Amino acid sequence: MSNISNRPDWFTIKEAADYLQIGEPTLYRWMRDGKITFRKIGDSTRFLQEDLDEVVVVHHSVKTLKNKPRCSQCGSNKIINGKCQSTGLLYFVPEEAKFWTFKTSTVGLKSSMCANCGHIQLNGDTEHLNNLLKQSEEEVEEIEE
Numbered sequence: 001m002s003n004i005s006n007r008p009d010w011f012t013i014k015e016a017a018d019y020l021q022i023g024e025p026t027l028y029r030w031m032r033d034g035k036i037t038f039r040k041i042g043d044s045t046r047f048l049q050e051d052l053d054e055v056v057v058v059h060h061s062v063k064t065l066k067n068k069p070r071c072s073q074c075g076s077n078k079i080i081n082g083k084c085q086s087t088g089l090l091y092f093v094p095e096e097a098k099f100w101t102f103k104t105s106t107v108g109l110k111s112s113m114c115a116n117c118g119h120i121q122l123n124g125d126t127e128h129l130n131n132l133l134k135q136s137e138e139e140v141e142e143i144e145e
């Protein structure tokens, strides 16, 4: 075996199905639906391990997500928090016209960047937004009374 260690490790359809612990009909369906990458070597279908690992979708628990934020682009947990700045801070302004009466109708944004792929995520201040929503509901109630 030592003389073939540089050779890519090919999986047959049966081996691929075994590796993923799925039935061969499922694998054929995924191939037909374009859900999995496969290779044709002449008439033979083969997979590389990366093709098989690619179909594995990790669903993180709420707890994991809360403790370790992950990049929505590449899944890395090297997330660096910061602020997005131009000449000043960026704010989210809700479209709803009823918010315009409030001086503080801008919602602050928090930003984080993935140190692995550079993907930047913006997260609004949900507490502030929810307060705005509550305030506007209260105002509507006052008008109706």
Ligand SMILES: [Zn+2]
Residues within 6 Å of the ligand: 071, 072, 073, 074, 075, 076, 114, 115, 116, 117, 118, 119
């Ligand atoms: Zn990333």
